[in-house]
Amino acid sequence: MGMTRLKRWMLGAGLLGCSALAVAQQAEVPEGYRIAQQVLVGDGSVLEVLEDVRITPELHADSWGNGLDADSLLQSDDDPSVAPLGALARLVSDGGEVLAQKSLGYPMATVEKAPLNGLPSPAFFLTIDQTAPMGSYSGPLTEVLTPEQSQLDPVLCQGEGGEKQPLVFAQTGKAAWQIVPSDKGGTESIQQVSSASSMENEEFITTYRTFRYVDGQWTVASRQQAGYWDMESEFPEPALFP
Numbered sequence: 001m002g003m004t005r006l007k008r009w010m011l012g013a014g015l016l017g018c019s020a021l022a023v024a025q026q027a028e029v030p031e032g033y034r035i036a037q038q039v040l041v042g043d044g045s046v047l048e049v050l051e052d053v054r055i056t057p058e059l060h061a062d063s064w065g066n067g068l069d070a071d072s073l074l075q076s077d078d079d080p081s082v083a084p085l086g087a088l089a090r091l092v093s094d095g096g097e098v099l100a101q102k103s104l105g106y107p108m109a110t111v112e113k114a115p116l117n118g119l120p121s122p123a124f125f126l127t128i129d130q131t132a133p134m135g136s137y138s139g140p141l142t143e144v145l146t147p148e149q150s151q152l153d154p155v156l157c158q159g160e161g162g163e164k165q166p167l168v169f170a171q172t173g174k175a176a177w178q179i180v181p182s183d184k185g186g187t188e189s190i191q192q193v194s195s196a197s198s199m200e201n202e203e204f205i206t207t208y209r210t211f212r213y214v215d216g217q218w219t220v221a222s223r224q225q226a227g228y229w230d231m232e233s234e235f236p237e238p239a240l241f242p
Contacts, residue, residue: 044094136173
C-alpha cells in the first residue's frame with residue numbers, strides 16, 4: 001500500500017470531521033480558511049488540515065497530484081487576489097485549544113492514520129501536495145507524525161551515518177513508496193524507490209531504501225545501482241531492497 005491511497009479526499013470534512021467534532025470543541029478557524037479534514041488522535045485531541053476556503057472538496061480532488069490551477073479558485077469583489085493560501089496543519093485539544101500549528105507551504109494536504117502496528121503511540125501520514133505544473137521530480141510528500149509524542153514535528157529516522165533526519169516519503173514521476181507487512185508480526189517496514197540523473201555523466205542512478213522500526217527508533221538502509229525507474233514501471237521486486 002502506498003501513496004495511491006492518499007490521493008483520495010477521504011471525505012475528511014464529512015465522516016471523519018463529524019466523528020471528531022462529536023468529541024472535541026471547535027477551535028476558531030483563521031480568516032480565509034475552512035477545515036478540510038479532521039482525524040481523532042486517540043488522546044481526545046484532533047489532527048486537522050485547513051485549506052483556503054476557495055478550494056472546495058471537488059477542486060481538491062480534481063487538482064491533487066496535478067498542480068492546483070489558481071485561476072480555478074472562486075474570486076470575489078472583496079478578495080480579488082488569485083494566489084491560494086498555504087494549507088495549515090494543527091493539533092486541537094478536546095477543549096478547543098490549539099496545541100500546535102504549522103504552515104505547510106502548499107495549498108493542499110491530507111491526513112490519515114498510518115496503518116503501522118507496534119509503535120508506542122499512533123502514527124499519522126500528513127501528505128502535502130508539492131506537485132509542480134511541469135516536471136517529474138515533484139509530487140505529494142508524506143511526513144510521519146506521532147502527535148501524542150511530538151505534536152506536529154515529523155518522526156525522526158536514524159540515517160546510515162548515524163545522523164537524524166525526518167521520516168518523509170515522496171511520490172513523484174521518479175519516486176514511489178509502499179508499506180511492507182512484517183513477516184514476524186512486528187511493525188511494518190516501508191520501501192522507497194527513487195531515480196535521478198548522475199551529476200557526473202548524466203546517467204540515471206536508482207536508489208532503493210528500506211525504513212524499519214528497530215529497538216524503539218526508525219532506521220534506514222539503502223543501496224544504489226545504475227538504471228532508470230519511473231512511475232510507468234512496476235514497483236521494484238523486494239529482492240532489490242536492502
